[in-house]
Amino acid sequence: MNLCYLDNTEVVVLFPYDAELIASIKDTIPQGNRRYDKSKQSWVVQLRKYGAINEQAIKALEGFLKAHDFKQHISVRNYLSDLREKLAEQDEKKREIYKESKASEAIVEVEGLGGELRPFQKAGVSYLSKRGRAMLGDEMGLGKTIQAIAAVVHSRAYPSLIICPVSLQLNWIREIEKWATGKRVSGEAEKDADFVVVPYSQLVKHEQLLKKGTNWKSLICDESHYLKNRKAQRTKAVRSIAKGIPHIFLLTGTPILNRPSEFITQLQILERLNELGGWKHFTERYCDAKQERFGLNINGATNLEELNKKLRNTCYIRRFKTDVLKELPDKQRTIIEVKINNRKEYETARKGVRQELALLKKKSRERTQEIMSELEELTAKEIKERWEELFPNDKIPKYNDKRKLKRGIEARLQRRETMVENSEGVLLVNRLKILAMQGKLDSAEEWIENFLESGEKLVVFCEHIEAQHKLFEKFAKNGCAILSSMDTAERQASVDKFQTNDKCRVIICSLGAGGVGFTMTAASNVLFVEMGWTPAMHDQAEDRTHRIGQENAVTAYYLLGTDTIDKDIYNLLETKRSVVSAASDGKEVEQGTMVRDLLDKLAGFDEQV
CATH class of the missing domain: 3.40.50.10810 (Tandem AAA-ATPase domain)
Structure with missing residues (x-):
């Protein structure tokens, strides 16, 4: 005989071994609501879990019992009737949950x-x-x-x-x-x-x-x-x-x-x-x-x-x-910090850069001191002659005050020191920037892949050709690019494809070539894998999406290698951006000031750089 009775809040379904009935109960009642209990040698059905009544399971159980002519104990019928009444309350609660969602x-x-x-x-x-x-x-x-x-x-x-x-x-x-x-x-x-x-x-x-x-x-x-x-x-x-x-x-x-x-x-x-x-x-x-x-x-x-x-x-x-x-603000910036996978190489380079910078500064100072010592023994006329040798493009002063002439030469020598240090410093800093970029490329690929799962479009900016090419190679199947090697027509073709083709989900851009002049409002998200030297460079790049026609708030993500020069560059950019906004009336911050500040950090053996 096929029986059905209630054991606390579980419905017990009992019947002699029958392969067809076993297949039917497995096929009819949701797996998570039924189990075979060896001690009872019967099937047990749970219609309520975590406080929620499963309407689908109730329907399935009732259909199964009716189809196979099970004799139901009165407690089962009352229990099912009670659950159906409570379903109305549950449905009302679900409507509230739906509104909350x-x-x-x-x-x-x-x-x-x-x-x-x-x-x-x-x-x-x-x-x-x-x-x-x-x-x-x-x-x-x-x-x-x-x-x-x-x-x-x-x-x-x-x-x-x-x-x-x-x-x-x-x-x-x-x-x-x-x-x-x-x-x-x-x-x-x-x-x-x-x-x-x-x-x-x-x-x-x-x-x-x-x-x-x-x-x-x-x-x-x-x-x-x-x-x-x-x-x-x-x-x-x-x-x-x-x-x-x-x-x-x-x-x-x-x-x-x-x-x-x-x-x-x-x-x-x-x-x-x-x-x-x-x-x-x-x-x-x-x-x-x-x-x-x-x-x-x-x-x-x-x-x-x-x-x-x-x-x-x-x-x-x-x-x-x-x-x-x-x-939401019209535009917001978010930092994503990642570990670099070439830490040992980066630390070796960081130590070398500091040593080279210290040597560069020492040589520049020694040269200035040497020239200033020579001037001590010279007359005003001879100092003017030396001025002309050192700064042939400068106008020679008419006055003959030796102290004033020496101060003028010293100021120009110090400016020259700064220019030399800046030009050499860019190469030194760039060495660390490249290593930081190389160390986070795998993380950049993973981040972009995760983002594209959302179904949204993404604009990616890189500074170095190595990063641009590696990322474009990775995402060429569902993306396009604006590279410095492309002519104007090719760049515009990439923009048009990104703007109009739903299958084109990501555009990899050179920070220089793609950062100005183009409209990419098909996306409202921007990722900077690398950073440039001035706030305006990034503002202009962000504004490729933040333009007329953009219906969403724009989010700019900055991918920073932890404990690398990335964090210092980002912080300096933010500082310079706030200075420009608050005090400079829109005047651009020069690249030289960024380099100077980074070199000062390096020279001071700042642990973050």
Whole structure:
């Protein structure tokens, strides 16, 4: 006899061994809602998990029981009836959650946060905190990192494990130090801290330590499209680590509705897939599952409007720049710090540059002192003759005051020292700039790949030909370029392609050749892999996207090699930019002042350079 009875809140389905019935229950009821209990020698169905009633599972169970003529205990009928009544309340709650997933503001105060959130970011923190296990899919530039940190702080969900691409590890650490004030943060899996930031590349190596070594209260997976392949070792590791963690936040800029199948594993990590009907229902309903010659094809996309609504009232929040445009500045700059992979070579060069600079300064000073000593024994007439030899293009003074003549020569010699040091210094600084560029190119490639997953377009600026060519070679399939070797017609053709061709997602530009004169408003995001010498050079490059016709706020990302000359150049650019803005009435800062300041830092043995 086929029986069905209630055991606490679980429905027990009992029947003699029957291969067809076993296949039917597996095929009908979502996998996450049913299991075989050996002790009872029966199937057990859970219709409620994490406080949520699964309507799909109820329908499936009722259909299965009716189709196979099961005798239901009165407690089962009452339980199913009770769940259906509660479904109405749950549906109302889901409508509220759906509204919250699109909210542009919320009343939430996060104690212990080291900054002020924008209204739409508060709404994001509220959604994540309430849902507990959710996906934050905001468009690039809206601060997903900050919202996730704030959600952990607000929920007091420590210790927190953050898993991210290696190119973003330092950025996460820097943002946690800024926003989670007073909290300990570490980039090493072995360390005890409030926040531990581990790159995907080290995940498998430290899986057992991360799984058993700490009782995590929250897990954040950045760029969670890294977890789309269910067979990948890192995906298996994350699924294993995630079990039992109450707060799980997945961050991705990739539109989930473009490729629903790629989000199945992410929904499994969140333990939300069953709320969407389980694997079979999800693939059939939303992935257009079709049995083909080589197996089941689930790469399609169907019923997307319905999926979007179900995701939003379950575990998904996504806002666009256009939704919150009034809250964003017209243009904002973001630093991305990355480790360089040629640290030993860079440190050797840094030491050599300092030594060469010290020698250069010493020789310049000695030459000036030597000439000034010679002048002590000369008459005014002889000093004028020496003036003409040293500075043939200068007008010789008419006065005969020896002290005044010597001061004039000394001032000119010192200016010459500065010019020589600057010209030589540019070569020395450029040596460090090139090494910093070479050391972060792999991280630049990874960052760009992650960004392009969002479906948005990107403008990339590089200074050196090596960087331009390597990145263009990497992204030539779905990109174009503006290089110094191109003529005007070729450059304009690249711009036209970028502006009009949806498949052309990234344009790699020479900072000199692509930084002026062109309109690239198809993108609202700019990445500087390298930096030039003046604020105006970067302002002009940023303004290729920040022009008439741009409907979004523009975000400029600066990729800086940690503990390299990059940080000093960026800081000096910002200082010079504020000076120009506040005091110079728009007058340009000369390259020489930037070089001079960098050389002063080097000469002072500043540890940052």
